[in-house]
Amino acid sequence: MAYKLVALDVDGTLLNDNHVMTEQTMQTVMEASRQGIEIVLCTGRGPQNTIPFLEEMGLKGYVISHNGAATVEVESRKVVHQFALDHHALKPYMEHCRQQGIHFDINTPFGMYVDQVEALAGPVRYMYEKYLMMPSNLPAWEELDGPVVKFTAFGESKDMDALFQAWSQWTPVYNMLRSGEYFIDLMQEEASKGNALKLLAEQRGYKREEILAIGNYYNDVTMLSYAGLGIAMDNSPVDVKAAADEITLSNNEDGVHAALLKHCLV
Structure with a gap:
């Protein structure tokens, strides 16, 4: 062929x-x-x-x-x-991550945002440096540079296993997948x-x-x-x-x- x-x-x-x-x-x-x-x-x-x-x-x-x-x-x-997702439905996922101390970022096609760039340290900072992409501070939703297309949680493999299992019990809103051993991505269903x-x-x-x-x-x-x-x-x-x-x-x-x-x- x-x-x-x-x-x-x-x-x-x-x-x-x-x-x-x-x-x-x-x-x-x-x-x-x-x-x-x-x-x-x-x-x-x-x-x-x-x-x-x-x-x-x-x-x-x-x-x-x-x-x-x-x-x-x-x-x-x-x-x-x-495939733009409904960012309003991200709120419970964001709150859960914050409560559990799990790092996350929010992505538009060309932008990446986190809660506090200045607080990035250790494995989290190293991860961004390794992938050659440093995020910006998350602004108000209306100030983003485009629609949200992906939400990513990052952490140790065992923590991501537990998080995936927990979120799997929630009513499905997004396409949730493991994009790597240390990552869980939420995206629009299609x-x-x-x-x-x-x-x-x-x-x-x-x-x-x-x-x-x-x-x-x-x-x-x-x-x-x-x-x-x-x-x-x-x-x-x-x-x-x-x-x-x-x-x-x-x-x-x-x-x-x-x-x-x-x-x-x-």
Whole structure:
């Protein structure tokens, strides 16, 4: 099959555990682009700390950010599609986090907000530095730079397990998913990487069978299931591997390089 669009998750997929894109993987992605394949990064990150990876490779096109909640054109920074959520319903989640001492941030397509930037310290500050994105102080809702597209809770794995279990007992309001071992995301009900990829593919004129997707975590399952060929990294949880059509090497073994070499390069 001649694939025309490749959707790549970023953390745990395109990047190794040191949050670095290796030279081999980068060169292979660039070669796929040179051969006419459109490269789309599909990530839980925002566009500000996703677009630089494409620009580093000299690529344009689109990024699907915030786990599918906002799709952005690289050159113009224009939001071509977004799933805005009802921020009024976030109040009980915010209060619960504050009562339990759980850190959270609120995301618009291009903005990230927390209660007190000046109070960020320890693992929380390190997390933002590692992902190359520092938030701003949360203003009044009407002063945000755009609609809210994602709410993220961050903490130790065991705390996120307990929080996920607790929120699972609440009346469902949002699409709630684990986007990483230390993260829980709340988004609009229809927001997902799979739905965003479907919308972008239709806009770009690609058939489902012309799409290859590679990912490694639960937030990638809808994308892997939608694509004509869904490939899970070897570092994926068992459930994610089960949702994929194929398994490639881990992110520390250039699994993206191996998958593209097998299925896309001529």
